[in-house]
Amino acid sequence: MNGQGILVRGGRVVDPSRGQDEVADVYLIEGRVEAVGRNIGTPDGAMVVDARGQVVAPGLIDLHVHLREPGQEELETVASGAMAAAAGGFSAVCAMPNTDPVCDNQGVVGFVKAQAQRAGKARVYPIGAVSLGQQGQQLAEFGELVGAGAVAVSDDGKPVVSSHLMRTALEYARTFGIPVADHCEEPTLSAGGVMHEGTVSTRLGLKGIPAAAEEIMVARDILLAELTGGHVHLCHMSTRGSVGLIRRAKAHGVRVTAEACPHHFTLTHEACAGYDTNAKMSPPLREEADREAIRQGLQDGTIDVIVTDHAPHHYDAKEREFDDAPNGIIGLETSLGLAITELVRSGVLTISELIARMSTIPARIFGLPGGTLAAGAPADVVVFDPGVEWTVRPETFYSRSRNTPFTGRRLFGRATTTIVRGQVAYQRAMD
Amino acid sequence: MVAALAKDLTGLEYLSAEQIELILDTAEPFKEVSERQIKKVPALRGKTIVNLFFEASTRTRISFEFAEKRLSADTVNVAASGSSVSKGETLVDTARNLEAMRIDMVVIRHGASGAAQFLGQRIRSNVINAGDGKHEHPTQGLLDMLTLRDRFGRLDGLKVAICGDVLHSRVARSNIWGLTKLGAQVGVCGPPTLLPRNVHELGVTVLPRIEDAIQWADALNVLRLQLERMEAGFIPSLREYNRVFGVTNERLNRAPKDLVIMHPGPMNRGVEIDSDVADGAHSVILPQVTNGVAVRMAVLYLLAGGRPESAQAAGKGEER
Amino acid sequence: MPTTIPLLDERAIARALSRMASEIVERCGGTDEVVLVGIQRRGVELAERLRQQIARTENASVPVGKLDITLYRDDLQTVGTRPIIGETSLPDLDARIVVIVDDVLYTGRTIRAALDECADFGRPRRILLCVLVDRGGRELPIQADIVGSVVRTTSDDRVNVLVSELDGRDAVELVREA
Numbered sequence: 001m002n003g004q005g006i007l008v009r010g011g012r013v014v015d016p017s018r019g020q021d022e023v024a025d026v027y028l029i030e031g032r033v034e035a036v037g038r039n040i041g042t043p044d045g046a047m048v049v050d051a052r053g054q055v056v057a058p059g060l061i062d063l064h065v066h067l068r069e070p071g072q073e074e075l076e077t078v079a080s081g082a083m084a085a086a087a088g089g090f091s092a093v094c095a096m097p098n099t100d101p102v103c104d105n106q107g108v109v110g111f112v113k114a115q116a117q118r119a120g121k122a123r124v125y126p127i128g129a130v131s132l133g134q135q136g137q138q139l140a141e142f143g144e145l146v147g148a149g150a151v152a153v154s155d156d157g158k159p160v161v162s163s164h165l166m167r168t169a170l171e172y173a174r175t176f177g178i179p180v181a182d183h184c185e186e187p188t189l190s191a192g193g194v195m196h197e198g199t200v201s202t203r204l205g206l207k208g209i210p211a212a213a214e215e216i217m218v219a220r221d222i223l224l225a226e227l228t229g230g231h232v233h234l235c236h237m238s239t240r241g242s243v244g245l246i247r248r249a250k251a252h253g254v255r256v257t258a259e260a261c262p263h264h265f266t267l268t269h270e271a272c273a274g275y276d277t278n279a280k281m282s283p284p285l286r287e288e289a290d291r292e293a294i295r296q297g298l299q300d301g302t303i304d305v306i307v308t309d310h311a312p313h314h315y316d317a318k319e320r321e322f323d324d325a326p327n328g329i330i331g332l333e334t335s336l337g338l339a340i341t342e343l344v345r346s347g348v349l350t351i352s353e354l355i356a357r358m359s360t361i362p363a364r365i366f367g368l369p370g371g372t373l374a375a376g377a378p379a380d381v382v383v384f385d386p387g388v389e390w391t392v393r394p395e396t397f398y399s400r401s402r403n404t405p406f407t408g409r410r411l412f413g414r415a416t417t418t419i420v421r422g423q424v425a426y427q428r429a430m431d
Numbered sequence: 432m433v434a435a436l437a438k439d440l441t442g443l444e445y446l447s448a449e450q451i452e453l454i455l456d457t458a459e460p461f462k463e464v465s466e467r468q469i470k471k472v473p474a475l476r477g478k479t480i481v482n483l484f485f486e487a488s489t490r491t492r493i494s495f496e497f498a499e500k501r502l503s504a505d506t507v508n509v510a511a512s513g514s515s516v517s518k519g520e521t522l523v524d525t526a527r528n529l530e531a532m533r534i535d536m537v538v539i540r541h542g543a544s545g546a547a548q549f550l551g552q553r554i555r556s557n558v559i560n561a562g563d564g565k566h567e568h569p570t571q572g573l574l575d576m577l578t579l580r581d582r583f584g585r586l587d588g589l590k591v592a593i594c595g596d597v598l599h600s601r602v603a604r605s606n607i608w609g610l611t612k613l614g615a616q617v618g619v620c621g622p623p624t625l626l627p628r629n630v631h632e633l634g635v636t637v638l639p640r641i642e643d644a645i646q647w648a649d650a651l652n653v654l655r656l657q658l659e660r661m662e663a664g665f666i667p668s669l670r671e672y673n674r675v676f677g678v679t680n681e682r683l684n685r686a687p688k689d690l691v692i693m694h695p696g697p698m699n700r701g702v703e704i705d706s707d708v709a710d711g712a713h714s715v716i717l718p719q720v721t722n723g724v725a726v727r728m729a730v731l732y733l734l735a736g737g738r739p740e741s742a743q744a745a746g747k748g749e750e751r
Numbered sequence: 752m753p754t755t756i757p758l759l760d761e762r763a764i765a766r767a768l769s770r771m772a773s774e775i776v777e778r779c780g781g782t783d784e785v786v787l788v789g790i791q792r793r794g795v796e797l798a799e800r801l802r803q804q805i806a807r808t809e810n811a812s813v814p815v816g817k818l819d820i821t822l823y824r825d826d827l828q829t830v831g832t833r834p835i836i837g838e839t840s841l842p843d844l845d846a847r848i849v850v851i852v853d854d855v856l857y858t859g860r861t862i863r864a865a866l867d868e869c870a871d872f873g874r875p876r877r878i879l880l881c882v883l884v885d886r887g888g889r890e891l892p893i894q895a896d897i898v899g900s901v902v903r904t905t906s907d908d909r910v911n912v913l914v915s916e917l918d919g920r921d922a923v924e925l926v927r928e929a
Contacts, residue, residue, distance in 0.1 A: 202627040203444070205544035205566030205601060275545030319523055321543035323564065435832045460819065460836040469871040472822035502822075732822075736833040 004045030005029030006419060011051025011383060015058060016356035017372035026056055028379035031422040036373050047424075049417050051383045057355045058371050059091025059122075059380035059418060061362040064156070064181070064235060064259060064307035065332065067093075067124065069115060070108065071100025076312040076400045078115035078124055081332070084310075084399040085122035086426035088332040089415030091380035092123035092370060093310075097134065098157035104129035104140040106148035113149050121425045122418070123380070125151040125368060130169050130180060136161050139168060146176045151366050154181035156235055159217055161187060163224065170230030177367065179233040179257065184217035184242070185209075185283065194323055196269040196284040204272065206322060211239040211290070214283055218242045222249040225256050233365065234258040236309050238283040240293030247302045257365045258297075259307040262331060262338035263405070265294045271405055277318045277325035278405040281311070295348050298357060305362045306354075308335045312401030329404050333397050338406070340386050340413030351386060379422035384415045436733050439551035439558040442567035443608040451609055455577050457729035458722065464501060465724055475502035475735055478535040482508045483525070484561070485541040490696060491561050491571075494720070495538050498727035504536075522549060530554045536735065539563070544601075557734045565599050571695050572605030574726040576613065578719045579650055582691050587614035592644035593635075594620045594678065595654030595703050596665075598627050602695045606652060607633050620644035621676065624665045641676045645683060650691040653678050653704045669702050679705045683713075691715055752929050758902060758910075759923035764883070767899035768797070771881060772804035774897045778879060779848050782811040786844060786875075790853040790865055791819040791837035796914045797883055798852035816841035818851075823864035844873035850897075854912035856882040859893035884923055886910050 008026040013036060015021075025040040026033065042048060067081035068074075076084075078095070085093045095112055097103030103112065109126045116124035128145030132138045134155045142153055153173060160166040160182055169180045190213040195201050197208025218234055222245060225232040237243065237260050249256050263281065268288050271279035279285060297303035311328025318325050339358065343349045349357070359382075363371025370380045392409045394402040418426040436450055443451065464472055480499045484492055492508065499506040511525065520528070522541070529537060536557040539547050544564030551558035562568040580586055591610055597603040597619045610617050611634050619630055620638040631637055638644040644651060656672060666672050673679075683690060692704075692714045700706045709716060759767065779785050782805060789798030795817045802815045819837035824830070851865050862880060869875065881897040886904045902925065904910060909926040913919075 197628065199629050199632045202629055202633070203604075205564050205604060207565075275548060316521075316523075320521060321541070321549055322545050323543040457833075457836060460822075460839065463839055464822075467872065471871065473867070474822040474827055477828075732836075733833050736831060 004043055004047075005034065006047045006049060006379070006422065006424070007040065007042050008049045008051050008056050008381060008383060008419075009042075011054045011056035013056045013373065014352050014355050015373040016352050016360045017058070018374060020373070021352050026373060026381060028381065028419065028422050031379050033373050033375055033377045033379055035375060049383060049424075051417075054383050054385045054416060055351060056381060056383050058359045058373050058377070059382045059420065060089045060336065060358045061368060061370060062090050062093040062307050062310070062332065062335070063233075063305060063362050063366055065093045065095055065310040066098065066312065066328070067095045067112070068312055069099065070111065074400070075314055078112055079119035079121070080398060080400045081310070082116055082119045082121035082124055083426070084330075084332040084397060086418045086420065087398045087415065087428075088334070089336045089382040089384055089418055090122050090332060091382065091418060091420045091425070092125060092368060093332070094125045094127050094151060094366065096127050096154060096156045097129040102129050102134050103127070103150075104132050104134070104145075106144045109145055109148035109150050120423070122420055125149070125366075127152045127154050127181065129153060130155045130160055131165060134158055136165060139165070139172065142172055142176055142178070146178060150178070151368060152179050152181050152233065154183070154235070156181060156183040159183050159185045159187065163220060166221065167224050167228055170224055170228040170232060174228070174230050179231040179366065181233040181235050182217065182221050183235045184214045184221065186213045186216045189213035189216070194280060194284075195272050196286045198269055198287055200269040200272055204275065206272075209284055211241055211286065214239050215241040215245060218245050222246070222254055222256055226252075226254045229255065231255045231257070236261050236264065236283060236307070237294065237297070237303060238264045238286050238290060240290045243293045243297040243302055246297070247300075250302065257304045258302065259305045260294045260298060260303045261307060261309045262335050262342070263329065265291060265298065266338050266342050267291070267405065272322075275322040276405065277320070277322055278329060278403055280322060280325050280327055281309075281329055282327040295343065298343065299348050299353075304357070304365060306335065306339055306357045308332055310399075312399060313403045315402060318403050330394075330397070330399050330401050331404070332399060334392055334404065334406050334411065336384060336415060337390065337392075337411035337413045341411045344386065345412060379419060381419040382415055383417040384413060386413045388412065388414050390414055435736070438734070439547070439560075440569055440730055440734060441547045441551055441558065441560045441563075443569045443572050443605045443612070444567065446612070448612045451573070451576070451612060454573055454726065454729050454733060455580060457733060458573075458577055458725040461725040461728040461732070462722070464728070465721070470501050471503055472501065473503045474732055475499070475504040478504040478735055479533070480504045480506050480536045480538065480731070481529060481534050482506060483511060483529075483537055483539045484509070485511045485539070485546075486562070488540055488562070490720075491540065494723045495561060495727050497724050498731055501724070502728055502731055504731070522546060523553065526550050526553045529556065536731065559730060559734065562601055565601050565604070567605045567608070568601040569605050570723070570727050570730060571602050572609040573730070574719055574723040575606055575652060575693060575695070576609050577722045577726055578693065578715050579691070581718065581722070582715060583649065586610065589615040590618065590647060590649045591615055591652060592618040592620050592638060592648035592650070593652045593654065594641060594644055594676070596625045596656055597621055597630065597654070598625045598665075600654050603654060607635055611635075618644060618647055622666055622672075641678065641682060642685075645686045645690065648690060649688070650693060651678060652693040652695070654695065655697060656699055656703050669699075673702050677703060677705060678708050680707050680711070683708060689713055693719060695719070753926050754929060756925040756927060757922065758884070758925055759900060761921040764899075764921045764923065767883065768800055769804055771897050771899055772801050772808065775801065775850055775879070775881060776805060776809060778896060779850070782809050782813050784847050784876070785813050785850060786816060786842055786847045787813055787850050787852055788816045788818050788841065788865075788869070790851065790861060791817060793912055793914055793917065794853040796916045797854060801852060801881070814842040818865055818868060820861055820864040820868055823868045825860060825864065841872050844869060844875050846874070846876045849875040849878045850881050851878060852881050854883050855910050856880070856885045856893075856895050857888050857910075859889045859891035862893050863891055883912060884910055
């Protein structure tokens, strides 16, 4: 189809890896970036993507999504998730292992990769489990997982409760150069909790989860990373205390990286008023000061990357009492819009800094290809319009699920073309 | 014009002071109905009311049942199983089934906070919250206020101390909302493990010890120590709770004035309250029960009003 | 623009009440067993005046009760916002001669409600109806036994009875739409 390559013409090329931010053309051929420069002539037979007035960047990379295959294909599959990702501007996502069966062996890793290959949309990098069955008892075979294609290990969904197991995982993971990603939650403090412990939980009569439940594990993981020299990656940070701990740890040279989700820099626990189950997630939405701290953390680099923690759930599952509803929201198709609206337009990040957090740095910290438009880099490119205003209508999403608190919200910024491996994976039909 | 109520009564947080006063004022004539030989008026004749109780409760259910029957309504009691996740129908399906049977009103008690609101948003019938999780128990709050108003003649400026497991108590929350809206001062007293960390943001005074509450208050509302709700470890033992926080005659004798003693029931005698206090001269626990029926009749009467669309009626108020 | 036509002034009302009090005593053959029951509102004030009048002329005290019929209305389901309920307190009615007292008799529905409510309180030997104004327009087969004044009205008219205890003055007025 694209035998003669793709020319992405006339866009504002923003590539933080090379410090580039200027109007230029990008020429892709044979699955690689061939050249980036001004007024590259159109090679014969090349497909032209008109990027005038838009931003051209290395494809976005989401380090933390939940694709429900194998096991709950009615909620999402690798294919539908990969399509949703492409529609959101992502050329790659990392899939968490809490599937059914759990991704704790090469069979499941291979299956997920094969499904992604077959779909031919965004790349999907499996993340393997830390422990067999994510039971928190016995270490999974990291070597086998990495050999089959896993890029990291995590028991996300759940914390690694045993400090001994976490230590061992961090040490063992060094052999393969992969990070251990932890869902930071102290279970005896969070048990039974359904939202942030604060004024709103008191008003609503719901059991709360104190910020300390996250911070205790953040502190522990930092200390273990320091002890072992391993790389710990802290999932979906939500509290100002966590941000403070990470900042100090980085200043001391500890190998810790951290991620934050759009809902944690956009919403607060007030969103739970009226018992809206689309505001129920883990970790929960926190206070105004926490939201501010997350934004600050993204600005000064304490928080390295933005991820979605895309968590599809069935409408029926969310249509119940707050206590009983499952945690999580989808996010692949709103992430870029929320980031531009809440962070770029408010001056917290420049476009270049945003691309760094959503593409360049994710690639670097997980050792993934992409995140750059240097010559020879994979042809993973996103073209997006940072100024287009649109309304979130989940019924139009490619994801199989609809659980989002942002229905009806007006956002700025949306992907128009996503190219993966030199093929157009997504192109938005112009209204 | 009178401050009309919305379709559902889900909590006192959502009512204005005028609306609360309307309910309390309307409860007065209903007290009289319960004193008659024939304890029945035809006001809700032909209305169908379902008492949908997902949690066992004898006293609240019976109180509502009497209120409904004394208004000549037809009542059905449904004792449903626990949460949506456990066996049985989901709350959504239950709601749809009730609507299909053309029920006029539902009185719901459920273990999940927000359940009454959840139901009210999905069915056209009036929904009355008889206790949802730890959120609110509005009719209990109302009857507590009516009882205090009877005793003191007013609520404005009254000092009421709520003593006990405030953290898990929907009765406490409803009392806090209702009393503060009507100008009373509310205090909360209990071990820190049983008080919400930011309870002061609701406009209440924190009284660290029961002795402080007794010195400060005009009335004590003593909460049941909720054994069934308490996850282990909030207090070391019942014995210690009684010794440190129990409302005893010995402590009350040191009060600067005669305190009115209230309790939503059922009581754990010898734990949060001693028998001689519960049965003593200053206890209004039994009047609370009497007022409970009247308040519930008032709520049912006010909510069952004709729909605004059918008010060709608006001017017909004085029709003879 | 509606017009207000005075029907009875303070003196006329006093005379009517005086006559009505005598008629009550006459119809009941005395004051034994008689109970006056005033309907909220204004029927209550009128019943109290009748009691005073009877006490003056007969030197006997007749018990007076108050009856609020709101909960027995037949239009509660359509009336919209719920009307406020007044006080009901009745002496023993069993085997008594109950004289229901109201200010205006119109459709008769109020009296029907009052009869139902009295039945829930006891079994009077006999019930009589005494009204200050009968304005016609009956929708039920109900008649007043003792009447202060008869007025012809249409459905567009309103008959207002004012009593000094509540309204500062005594008057009966007809308010007619132009």
